Structure formats: C-alpha cells, structure tokens
Amino acid sequence: MIKCNVTVCGTISRTAQMRTGKEGKPFMSLGINVVIPAKSGINKTVEISVAKDGGSQEELANYPVGNRVEVVGTLTFHKKGEAFYLNLSATGINTFSAGSEDSIKGDIEFRGTLGNKIEEKKDKKGNPFCVFSAFSSETNGENYDYTWIRFLQFGESRKDWMQPKAGINAKGELQMSAYNDRLDIACRVSEVSKWDKTANNPNT
Numbered sequence: 001m002i003k004c005n006v007t008v009c010g011t012i013s014r015t016a017q018m019r020t021g022k023e024g025k026p027f028m029s030l031g032i033n034v035v036i037p038a039k040s041g042i043n044k045t046v047e048i049s050v051a052k053d054g055g056s057q058e059e060l061a062n063y064p065v066g067n068r069v070e071v072v073g074t075l076t077f078h079k080k081g082e083a084f085y086l087n088l089s090a091t092g093i094n095t096f097s098a099g100s101e102d103s104i105k106g107d108i109e110f111r112g113t114l115g116n117k118i119e120e121k122k123d124k125k126g127n128p129f130c131v132f133s134a135f136s137s138e139t140n141g142e143n144y145d146y147t148w149i150r151f152l153q154f155g156e157s158r159k160d161w162m163q164p165k166a167g168i169n170a171k172g173e174l175q176m177s178a179y180n181d182r183l184d185i186a187c188r189v190s191e192v193s194k195w196d197k198t199a200n201n202p203n204t
Contacts, residue, residue: 002136002147004075004174006106008088009068010034013047016063018055028055028093030063032071035102036178044178048075052090062095070094075104077185078138079145084183108174108187110149111195112136116164120157129154134168153189167195 014031021027029051036044050071063069073090118132130153135146151170162168173188 001111002077002108002149004106004108006073006075006088006104006174008032008034008048008071008073008075008105009101009103010048010071011102012063012065012067012069014049015065016060018057018060019051026054028052028059032069033102034104036104036176036183038178039184041180042178044181044183046086046183048086048088050088050090050093052093063093067095068100075106077147079147080140081145084147104174104176106174108149108170108172108185110134110136110168110170110187112149112168113197114162114164114166114168115148118158118162118164123154127155128157130156130158130162132162134170147185150184150186151189151192152186153192156189156192159192159194161194167197169193169195 010032012030013033016028016030019027019029031047031049033045033047036046038044071088071090072092073088075086075088078085078087112134115133115135119130121129121131123129131151133148133150135148137144137146169192170187170189171191173190175186175188177184
C-alpha cells in the first residue's frame with residue numbers, strides 16, 4: 001500500500017471531461033504534466049491522471065490544455081509491467097493559486113516489505129541515520145509488480161526487527177526525483193513500525 005496526501009502544481013496536458021463511475025456518480029477527469037527534477041542529467045516529465053468527484057460540463061471550460069493548475073488530493077502509484085501510472089483523486093483543483101514551478105509536495109504512507117540492504121550511517125556530527133528500501137506489490141494477472149520506495153530515517157539507529165523481508169509501516173515526507181529517466185520515490189521517515197504480515201499476503 002502506497003498513499004500520498006499531496007499538493008501538485010503542473011500544467012494541464014489532457015482535455016477535461018465528464019465521466020461516470022461504476023456506481024453511476026459523475027466525476028471530472030483530466031491529465032496534468034509535472035516536471036520532476038533530475039539528480040543528474042535530464043529532468044523527467046510525468047503525466048498524472050486526475051479524477052474529482054462531481055463537476056459539470058460548464059466547469060470544463062475552466063481547465064483548458066496548457067493552463068497552470070494546483071491540485072490537492074490523494075496520489076497513488078500503479079505499476080503494470082514496465083508501465084508506471086500516477087493517479088490523483090482530487091479534493092480541490094485551483095487555477096488561480098498555481099505556482100510557476102512544477103512540484104509534488106506532501107506526505108507518504110507506506111506498508112510493504114523491506115529489501116535486502118539496510119544501512120546504518122552517521123552524519124558529519126556523528127548522529128545516526130538509517131537508509132533502506134522497501135517494496136509494495138500488486139497483482140498483474142498471475143504475477144506481481146513491485147513499486148520500490150527509498151527511505152531515509154534521521155536521528156535513529158536500525159531497529160532489531162528491521163531485517164530483510166520483514167513487514168514495515170512507514171510515514172513521512174514524500175520526495176520525488178528522476179535518475180536515468182526513471183522516477184525515484186523516496187520518504188524522509190517520521191514514523192516507522194513493524195507490520196505483521198502473517199495475516200496478510202506475504203507479497204504485499
């Protein structure tokens with residue numbers, strides 16, 4: 001499980017449309033492009049699919065392609081094979097307070113499985129911090145696709161339960177960047193705890 005409460009600033013890239021959900025409820029759908037800064041090399045542009053409950057045909061004229069927009073809501077990531085999708089369930093769309101710079105800012109909630117590499121380090125002042133990665137999975141037919149998140153936990157040493165393949169719950173600040181044309185998703189940890197996977201799918 002990966003869920004992010006975010007404010008996104010970007011440019012409308014796909015014409016706004018009215019659609020109907022599975023329960024017959026109307027919602028507005030549009031796409032926005034956001035430039036993600038690269039750690040090195042070329043920045044990466046990602047398209048986020050935005051859906052907002054309600055709306056009307058008359059409102060669509062407020063969201064022409066090319067306009068800057070600020071969107072508040074819940075961002076989720078979905079991976080199918082090599083394709084990676086970003087979906088944003090919006091609670092608010094504002095064309096007036098959109099900033100001039102693209103950004104994705106907010107918090108991330110994660111539940112998944114620790115990877116094999118869990119590093120304990122110290123900063124220049126001798127304070128401990130921990131660096132590790134973990135994945136969340138979703139089914140793709142008979143297979144699983146995995147989304148990896150990189151975590152940085154400052155002021156803390158590695159907990160005894162933090163072993164490869166252990167379940168983990170984590171919360172913190174969402175940090176996104178690009179590296180070699182790939183999206184790098186990271187979390188500056190504020191809370192971390194063990195997740196008991198015994199009653200759940202061990203691949204999640």
